[in-house]
Each structure stands twice: as structure tokens, then as C-alpha cells.
Amino acid sequence: xxxxxxxxxxxxxxxxxxxxxxxxxxxxxxxxxxxxxxxxxxxxxxxxxxxxxxxxxxxxxxxxxxxxxxxxxxxxxxxxxxxxxxxxxxxxxxxxxxxxxxxxxxxxxxxxxxxxxxxxxxxxxxxxxxxxxxxxxxxxxxxxxxxxxxxxxxxxxxxxxxxxxxxxxxxxxxxxxxxxxxxxxxxxxxxxxxxxxxxxxxxxxxxxxxxxxxxxxxxxxxxxxxxxxxxxxxxxxxxxxxxxxxxxxxxxxxxxxxxxxxxxxxxxxxxxxxxxxxxxxxxxxxxxxxxxxxxxxxxxxxxxxxxxxxxxxxxxxxxxxxxxxxxxxxxxxxxxxxxxxxxxxxxxxxxxxxxxxxxxxxxxxxxxxxxxxxxxxxxxxxxxxxxxxxxxxxxxxxxxxxxxxxxxxxxxxxxxxxxxxxxxxxxxxxxxxxxxxxxxxxxxxxxxxxxxxxxxxxxxxxxxxxxxxxxxxxxxxxxxxxxxxxxxxxxxxxxxxxxxxxxxxxxxxxxxxxxxxxxxxxxxxxxxxxxxxxxxxxxxxxxxxxxxxxxxxxxxxxxxxxxxxxxxxxxxxxxxxxxxxxxxxxxxxxxxxxxxxxxxxxxxxxxxxxxxxxxxxxxxxxxxxxxx
Numbered sequence: 324x325x326x327x328x329x330x331x332x333x334x335x336x337x338x339x340x341x342x343x344x345x346x347x348x349x350x351x352x353x354x355x356x357x358x359x360x361x362x363x364x365x366x367x368x369x370x371x372x373x374x375x376x377x378x379x380x381x382x383x384x385x386x387x388x389x390x391x392x393x394x395x396x397x398x399x400x401x402x403x404x405x406x407x408x409x410x411x412x413x414x415x416x417x418x419x420x421x422x423x424x425x426x427x428x429x430x431x432x433x434x435x436x437x438x439x440x441x442x443x444x445x446x447x448x449x450x451x452x453x454x455x456x457x458x459x460x461x462x463x464x465x466x467x468x469x470x471x472x473x474x475x476x477x478x479x480x481x482x483x484x485x486x487x488x489x490x491x492x493x494x495x496x497x498x499x500x501x502x503x504x505x506x507x508x509x510x511x512x513x514x515x516x517x518x519x520x521x522x523x524x525x526x527x528x529x530x531x532x533x534x535x536x537x538x539x540x541x542x543x544x545x546x547x548x549x550x551x552x553x554x555x556x557x558x559x560x561x562x563x564x565x566x567x568x569x570x571x572x573x574x575x576x577x578x579x580x581x582x583x584x585x586x587x588x589x590x591x592x593x594x595x596x597x598x599x600x601x602x603x604x605x606x607x608x609x610x611x612x613x614x615x616x617x618x619x620x621x622x623x624x625x626x627x628x629x630x631x632x633x634x635x636x637x638x639x640x641x642x643x644x645x646x647x648x649x650x651x652x653x654x655x656x657x658x659x660x661x662x663x664x665x666x667x668x669x670x671x672x673x674x675x676x677x678x679x680x681x682x683x684x685x686x687x688x689x690x691x692x693x694x695x696x697x698x699x700x701x702x703x704x705x706x707x708x709x710x711x712x713x714x715x716x717x718x719x720x721x722x723x724x725x726x727x728x729x730x731x732x733x734x735x736x737x738x739x740x741x742x743x744x745x746x747x748x749x750x751x752x753x754x755x756x757x758x759x760x761x762x763x764x765x766x767x768x769x770x771x772x773x774x775x776x777x778x779x780x781x782x783x784x785x786x787x788x789x790x791x792x793x794x795x796x797x798x799x800x801x802x803x804x805x806x807x808x809x810x811x812x813x814x815x816x817x818x819x820x821x822x823x824x825x826x827x828x829x830x831x832x833x834x835x836x837x838x839x840x841x842x843x844x845x846x847x848x849x850x851x852x853x854x855x856x857x858x859x860x861x862x863x864x865x866x867x868x869x870x871x872x873x874x875x876x877x878x879x880x881x882x883x884x885x886x887x888x889x890x891x892x893x894x895x896x897x898x899x900x901x902x903x904x905x906x907x908x909x910x911x912x913x914x915x916x917x918x919x920x921x922x923x924x925x926x927x928x929x930x931x932x933x934x935x936x937x938x939x940x941x942x943x944x945x946x947x948x949x950x951x
Contacts, residue, residue, distance in 0.1 A: 324895065325948055327902050328902070328940050328943055328944050331902045331905055332644070335643075335936065335937040335940070339640065339651075339937070346658055347633070347656075347657055347658035348630075349655075350628075350629055350686075351928070351929040352628075352927075353624045353928065354622060354624070354928075355625045355927075356925065357385050357408065359625050360381040360621075360622060361385060361411040362415070362581065362585050364416075364418055365415055367607075368419070368511075369456060370603070372607065377614075377621065378419050379421055380620070381415075381419070381623065382416055382421050382422070384620035384621060385416055386428065387620060389412070390404055392404065392431060393432040393433075394408075394435040395411075397857070398857040399910050400856055400857075400868065400869075404439075406436060409432055410514075411449055414512065414514060416429065418512055436517050437517065441517050442518050443518070447753040451496055453514065455504055455506065455589050456505065456511065457505040457506065461500060461503040465497065466534070466752065467493065467497055468501070468542075469497045469560060470559045471497070471541070471559075472559050472563050473559050474545070479744070480541070480746050480747065483669070483672045483742075485742065486742050486758070487669045487691065489759035489760075490669070491570070491577060491580060491582075492582055494567055494590075495563075495586035495587045495589065496586060496590075498560065499586070499589055504592070564591075567587045570690065570691075573687055574608075574687040575602075575607075575608055575609030575610075576606060579683070579685045581610060581626065584606050584609065585610075588603050613626065617929075625926075628685065629685060630662050630685065630686065630688065631684050631699065631928075631930075632928075633703070634682070634699035636655065636930065636934055637656060637659065637703030639935075639937045640937070641703070642941040642942065642945075643937050644941070659704060660704065660713065660714065663682055664680065664681050664688075664689060666689060668692065669690075669691075670738060670740070672739075673739050673741050674728060677727035677728065680720030680723060681728075682699075683696055691738070692724070693737045694735045694736065694767050695770065695809065697724060698774040701718060704717060704718065705718075722779060730763045733791050733793055734762075734763020734764065734795075736762060736767065737767060738761050742762075743763070747759045754920050754923065758920065763798075764808035764816070765798060765807055765808075766808055766818075766820075768795055768820070768823065769822060769823030770822075770823060772791050773822045775826075775827060776826030776827035783827055791827075792829060795824060799835055799839070800813070803840075804816065804817045804839065808918075811860070811915060812855055812857075812860050813864075814843070814846075814853055814855045815878055820839065821839050821882040821885060821886055822881065847896070851876075851896030852897065853871055853872070853875040853879040854869065855868055856869075857915055857918065860922070872912070872914055873901065873931075873932050876939075880894060880898060880901065881935070881939040881942055883897070884939065884942050888946075890947050915927045916928060917931075
């Protein structure tokens with residue numbers, strides 16, 4: 324087995340080496356379905372930027388993803404299709420002008436949409452897009468008046484109680500909803516045929532008793548602000564605009580995200596900016612710079628994943644025996660060193676004692692760091708700390724930032740401390756818990772512990788370590804698993820929690836570890852692998868994929884290796900599956916392994932098929948070769 328493992332490791336290292344770019348990073352695609360492709364077509368047509376080559380390329384990719392029944396899916400086993408994604412595709416293809424409604428493919432798409440309830444059943448954010456391009460009516464009121472941005476921090480819900488992702492998307496939406504702005508062009512198709520004649524095509528919001536009561540309190544708080552209503556409205560509008568403009572990254576995007584940049588452009592138009600204003604053109608070019616090619620088709624990435632890919636690969640390669648002096652590792656770590664943050668971002672509002680030192684996710688990310696990329700980057704540069712003074716300085720800053728970001732409950736969030744107010748759940752916004760909050764999660768907490776346990780000298784009884792251990796024990800599922808917020812899903816969270824707890828000295832005989840190991844072994848497939856459906860997140864329970872994937876198997880195997888001093892049958896069968904399937908290329912290798920929003924946003928990381936099998940094989944070799 325060890326000989327085969329060595330062969331597999333060499334094979335993966337050779338592939339990864341060939342894929343490294345000249346600046347030291349790995350730019351494997353960050354693939355998120357077709358939504359960004361659709362929105363890019365809609366944006367270019369709305370701005371009357373007739374980049375016909377790009378529009379046609381994007382339309383071709385969208386059409387290539389259509390199912391036989393006319394629908395589009397977010398993932399393989401979603402069922403008949405996803406109505407929101409199908410509406411987005413239908414609209415974008417028609418707006419492109421390259422296919423019209425008479426085409427059989429469009430007829431099948433329309434039939435699927437109507438069969439599944441029409442526009443009333445699509446996601447709220449897609450309804451926002453349709454409203455601002457003239458396809459739906461803005462509501463008479465928006466649940467968050469723009470003056471909300473002025474509320475002081477002592478109010479139970481205020482602007483910085485939202486996660487940074489929530490603020491980035493809601494800020495332009497508040498401007499657009501306040502203006503009830505829409506932009507149409509001569510090339511606008513009409514989607515009136517997707518709405519029942521008995522219902523008005525208009526955005527609506529959940530109107531619960533709890534929300535009505537809170538909204539009344541919200542309005543009272545706004546009324547108590549000092550100033551005339553007209554002055555406060557003008558002040559709030561200006562503050563919302565400045566919030567966006569001050570967070571434009573060097574590439575022109577608003578915090579590096581496609582959705583927030585798309586919305587910012589329309590918000591600026593609603594404020595009187597001309598379509599060819601330099602800020603708008605810079606933003607469009609920033610979005611264009613994120614395009615990539617996948618299987619011969621052009622895809623607009625939601626963001627780039629350069630730092631994430633590079634940090635994980637740099638760490639995995641060194642775990643597999645590639646020396647830190649190897650040119651591949653030196654280039655990767657130099658790239659990471661240059662991407663460490665030196666500026667304060669929104670995270671500092673809730674973390675006033677913190678000092679900049681984290682890492683972000685994307686190549687052009689300077690003010691928006693996150694815990695996951697920080698621990699990943701610190702792992703990659705760990706072996707350089709003893710020999711290069713600049714790496715020691717970088718290490719110290721990164722470690723201090725990480726410790727300062729721990730939530731009061733003991734876990735770690737992704738982007739901001741203590742932004743998990745339970746009051747946000749009553750807001751009439753779809754998936755508010757994913758869009759507006761940034762709670763502690765098992766995957767981030769586990770990996771933070773794994774880093775602290777393996778690479779720092781913090782003792783097990785250190786307050787940060789002990790409180791994180793307690794958080795994981797408290798948040799383990801009844802079946803022994805943990806839920807992973809940023810991956811799919813329970814396998815991911817369980818891997819992070821097991822490896823983290825063991826790294827800081829929790830024994831493998833601990834009941835939490837034993838229950839987790841038993842759960843992982845119980846869901847192993849007959850072929851030796853593991854696989855989990857994207858439906859786990861929206862169902863809020865483990866849902867088997869009923870087939871194995873490389874990445875899920877690698878997570879499970881790595882977790883089991885960390886908990887066992889000798890290779891068990893489950894481990895050997897899992898490793899055997901990895902070795903037999905390293906060259907596999909089918910729907911299971913393209914299946915999303917990451918998530919951003921349950922039921923609506925899934926991520927296929929093209930790097931994962933290399934990173935995690937390499938990590939699992941490297942740990943198998945290191946642990947069991949030494950033991951034998």
C-alpha cells in the first residue's frame with residue numbers, strides 16, 4: 324500500500340507543479356454554476372456595452388448546461404431542476420439576442436418555469452435583479468429603509484450587526500429600492516409570459532407578527548435621529564454611496580464579489596452616474612478580469628480563489644515532502660507574503676483590539692480578510708519562519724489577528740466577530756441566516772485549532788484553545804457529526820472538528836472523537852469512498868450522494884487517519900479508492916464541494932481534487948510508515 328501511496332503522491336505533485344503560474348499562485352477556477360454568466364450578459368446589455376464576443380461565449384456556456392427537460396440545475400442530484408437558475412438562464416439568453424423565444428430550448432425552459440410556479444417562486448435576489456431591469460415592480464416599501472445605515476451601535480440591530488457579505492449586497496439594494504430604480508434598453512426581452520395573469524408581478528416580503536413589531540421599533544429609532552427627514556434621507560443615501568466607493572478594490576470590484584459589484588453599478592446609475600463613468604467602467608473591467616475558461620467555455624467567476632488555492636496547495640505539498648526550499652514552494656510562499664493584509668477593514672468595527680495581519684480569499688483582496696485563508700496561509704509559510712525574518716514578522720501578525728477574531732462563544736467566524744444576532748432571523752429576507760450572519764462554524768473552528776495545535780506553542784489549557792474545544796463539544800450533532808458551514812457539508816465539518824480537536828491534545832478515546840469516527844465509518848460506501856449531497860445543507864441533516872467523490876473521501880480518510888494509530892479497514896479502503904480514482908473525470912469530480920448559501924449558491928473548487936487527496940495520502944504515509 325505504501326508503494327502505491329508514494330506513486331500517487333508523486334503523480335499529484337507533478338500535476339500541481341505544472342499548473343503553477345509565473346507569480347507563484349495557482350489560479351484553478353472558482354466555478355459557481357451559470358448565475359454569474361447570466362448576470363454578466365444582463366449587465367453588459369443594460370449598460371449597452373456590446374462586447375459581442377464575450378456575450379456570445381457566455382450564452383453558449385449557459386445553453387450547454389441546459390437539461391433535456393429545459394431546466395438548469397445547481398448540482399447533479401437536485402431533482403428536475405432549479406427554477407431560479409432556469410429563470411436567470413432564460414432571461415440572459417433572450418437578452419443576449421442570440422436565441423429567441425421560438426427556439427425549442429427556450430420553449431422547454433418556459434414550460435419548466437410555468438410548471439414550477441413562475442416568477443413568484445424564484446429567489447428574492449433574482450427578483451431584485453428583475454426589478455432593477457424592469458421585469459418586476461419594486462414593492463411599496465422595503466423592509467430596511469435607507470436611514471437604517473445611520474442607526475447607532477447601541478440599537479439592537481444596526482448596520483454593522485450584519486455580516487460584511489450582507490452589507491456588501493444590501494447597501495446597493497437599499498439605494499435601489501429607495502429610488503425604485505429600473506433600467507431598460509431596446510434589447511430588453513419581456514418576461515410577462517412567466518407571470519400568471521391573476522397575480523401582480525411585484526416583489527413582496529414575509530410579513531410576520533414578529534417582523535411588524537420589530538419594524539415599528541426600527542421606524543421609531545429612525546424617527547429619533549436628530550435632523551429633518553429630508554436631511555436624514557440625503558445623509559443616509561450619501562453614506563451608503565460612500566460605503567461602496569471606499570471599498571472598491573484595486574481591480575474596480577466592490578469587495579471582490581460579482582454580486583455586490585453588479586448591484587453597486589446599478590446603484591451608482593440610480594444616483595445619476597452616467598453609464599460610461601470611470602468608476603462603472605473600472606468595475607465592469609474588474610468583473611471581466613475574473614473570467615476563466617472551463618472545458619472550452621468562458622465562465623465568469625464570482626470571485627477568484629488564488630490565495631485559497633495557493634495556501635492550501637503550499638501546505639499540502641510540504642506535508643507530502645516537498646521541501647520549503649523547492650522553487651515551487653518558495654514562489655508560492657512569496658506570493659502569500661505579498662498578499663497579507665496591512666489595512667484595516669470592516670472586521671475592525673467588532674474587533675477594535677485587532678491589528679491587520681490576515682489574508683483574504685481572492686487575488687485582488689486588500690481589506691477583506693478571513694479566518695480560513697489566514698490559517699491556511701500560516702500553515703504554508705510555517706517552515707519559513709525559522710529561517711526568514713520577514714516570515715517571522717508575517718507569522719506573528721497573522722497569529723495575533725487570528726486570536727483576536729475568536730467569537731465570544733469560543734468558535735471562529737469567517738469574516739467578522741460576533742455578527743450572529745438572533746434578531747436577524749425575523750427579517751423578511753430569504754436565507755437571512757446565510758446572507759446576514761457570520762456565526763462560529765465547526766469547519767473554521769476545527770481548522771483554527773488544528774493550526775494552533777500543530778504550529779504554535781499555545782498549551783491545551785490556553786483560554787482560546789479551551790473555549791474552542793468547549794464550543795465544538797457543545798455543537799456536535801446527535802449522530803456524532805459536525806455541520807460544516809463552507810463545505811459540503813457534514814463530512815467537511817466532521818473532518819475539520821476531528822483533526823482540530825486531536826491537534827490540541829484531545830485524545831482519540833474521547834467520546835466526541837469516538838462518536839465522530841463511528842459516524843464516518845457508518846456512512847462509508849461499498850467502494851471504499853464517501854460522498855455527500857448538496858441537499859444536506861437545506862435539509863439540515865446528512866444526505867448521502869449515493870456515490871463516492873475524491874474530495875469527500877479524502878476528508879473522511881484524513882479525519883480517520885488522525886484518530887487511529889494504525890490503518891483500519893475503513894482507512895485502507897478509502898486510500899485504495901483515492902489511488903484508483905486520481906484520474907477520474909466525471910460528474911462526481913465536478914460536483915460542488917463548497918457552499919455559500921444553502922439551496923442557492925454552490926462552489927466547484929477545481930483545486931480540491933488535488934489538494935485533499937494529496938493531504939490524505941501524505942498523512943497516511945507519514946503516520947503509518949513511522950509506526951511500521
